[in-house]
Amino acid sequence: MLAGYGFEMNPSFPFDPDLHRPGSVAGRGGCSWHGAEGAAEPRCEGEPVVSFQDRSGDWQSGCQRALEELVDREEIQPLGQGA
Numbered sequence: 001m002l003a004g005y006g007f008e009m010n011p012s013f014p015f016d017p018d019l020h021r022p023g024s025v026a027g028r029g030g031c032s033w034h035g036a037e038g039a040a041e042p043r044c045e046g047e048p049v050v051s052f053q054d055r056s057g058d059w060q061s062g063c064q065r066a067l068e069e070l071v072d073r074e075e076i077q078p079l080g081q082g083a
């Protein structure tokens, strides 16, 4: 497991507000990926479709667009894979 410093894709899950902290963007049913501090886009109006852990291990929610971007960048696995 520790051989190399390879890149690992995080699993993705159907959006579940219970995975996120109450009161957080994701916990309120928003897209935290685009709404994160320091993000290029200050706000996202998309409905979250996916819950995943980012590289720091923090739970994030993502809209359809975020899901496609992240899968494209191989940061997370496509939704439903491995089920």
Ligand SMILES: [Zn+2]
Residues within 6 Å of the ligand: 031, 033, 034, 035, 044, 045, 046, 062, 063, 064, 065, 066
């Ligand atoms: Zn979004």
